[in-house]
Amino acid sequence: MTIAIIGAGNMGGAVLAGLLEAGHAPESVIVVEAREEQAAALREKHGVRTLPAPEAVAEADIVVLGVKPYGVVPVLESIASSLRQGTTVVSLAAGVPTSAMEPAVPDGVSVVRVMPNTPALVGEGMSAVAGGAKATPDAVAAAADLMGAVGKVVTVPESQIDAVTAISGSGPAYVFMIAEAWIEAGVHLGLTRDDATTLVIQTLAGSAELLKSGTHPAILREQVTSPGGTTAAALGALEQNGLRASFLEATRAAYVRSKELS
Numbered sequence: 001m002t003i004a005i006i007g008a009g010n011m012g013g014a015v016l017a018g019l020l021e022a023g024h025a026p027e028s029v030i031v032v033e034a035r036e037e038q039a040a041a042l043r044e045k046h047g048v049r050t051l052p053a054p055e056a057v058a059e060a061d062i063v064v065l066g067v068k069p070y071g072v073v074p075v076l077e078s079i080a081s082s083l084r085q086g087t088t089v090v091s092l093a094a095g096v097p098t099s100a101m102e103p104a105v106p107d108g109v110s111v112v113r114v115m116p117n118t119p120a121l122v123g124e125g126m127s128a129v130a131g132g133a134k135a136t137p138d139a140v141a142a143a144a145d146l147m148g149a150v151g152k153v154v155t156v157p158e159s160q161i162d163a164v165t166a167i168s169g170s171g172p173a174y175v176f177m178i179a180e181a182w183i184e185a186g187v188h189l190g191l192t193r194d195d196a197t198t199l200v201i202q203t204l205a206g207s208a209e210l211l212k213s214g215t216h217p218a219i220l221r222e223q224v225t226s227p228g229g230t231t232a233a234a235l236g237a238l239e240q241n242g243l244r245a246s247f248l249e250a251t252r253a254a255y256v257r258s259k260e261l262s
């Protein structure tokens with residue numbers, strides 16, 4: 001199985017690193033990257049080949065598109081004549097529907113839309129997969145397998161991809177912003193920045209592990225909240241400052257933006 005990744009920046013690069021970490025042989029992954037210094041860095045770091053797009057896709061069973069949304073259709077148009085029958089195109093782009101991509105590829109090429117996230121870099125990604133109208137079930141399964149190498153995968157109808165983008169695609173940034181604010185709050189309380197960073201990151205990681213155990217978040221929260229105690233005081237302040245409403249508004253804004261991009 002040969003995989004070509006066109007556009008190996010933050011997201012394409014995370015999928016590349018995750019695939020290699022998961023055991024894909026470097027010889028089976030070809031990178032197409034417009035920035036020569038990025039291409040050189042990936043060759044050096046991962047031992048992958050870099051080729052011009054038409055040569056790369058001519059060899060590929062799966063073509064992963066990691067370019068910006070506005071680049072997706074032009075890239076497809078530029079590689080259309082080199083795509084082999086039976087190839088699966090996997091687009092990682094936000095806001096580009098399969099209905100916009102399918103006219104750019106020949107019949108017999110499946111287009112699958114995936115919304116991944118950057119923790120794919122460490123094998124802890126979250127991806128949602130949606131096949132286009134002309135995608136074969138095998139192609140959808142191949143895309144799910146590919147992303148399964150770098151994290152968890154759900155299959156959704158394409159109509160839900162904008163919601164997925166708002167929740168898990170952009171989601172890591174919400175966590176990182178919370179982490180920054182939380183560390184800074186520790187510094188305000190007199191902790192060293194190093195200690196505050198360790199406390200926050202391990203608290204996030206440990207809490208994520210507890211959440212993964214399957215206990216409902218509300219129960220886990222209650223277990224921390226002593227009546228009249230410190231947590232109740234903090235949660236009261238978060239409620240007063242509109243934490244839940246902020247999440248509703250933030251994810252709605254991302255959802256609307258994802259729709260606008262298309």
Ligand SMILES: NC(=O)C1=CN([C@@H]2O[C@H](COP(=O)(O)OP(=O)(O)OC[C@H]3O[C@@H](n4cnc5c(N)ncnc54)[C@H](O)[C@@H]3O)[C@@H](O)[C@H]2O)C=CC1
Binds near residue numbers: 013068092169170
């Ligand atoms: N960054 C993220 O957390 C996520 C990004 N995405 C999607 O992934 C895509 C890429 O986003 P980022 O990685 O953040 O952007 P980026 O700018 O880091 O990466 C894009 C890469 O594509 C390369 N490129 C551009 N045109 C090219 C071409 N014609 N041929 C070969 N390489 C080309 C650029 O040099 C760059 O390295 C976007 O469509 C975005 O919607 C999806 C989910 C999460």
Ligand SMILES: O=C(O)[C@@H]1CCC=N1
Binds near residue numbers: 169
């Ligand atoms: O910000 C963006 O548009 C991309 C899509 C999801 C995460 N990053």
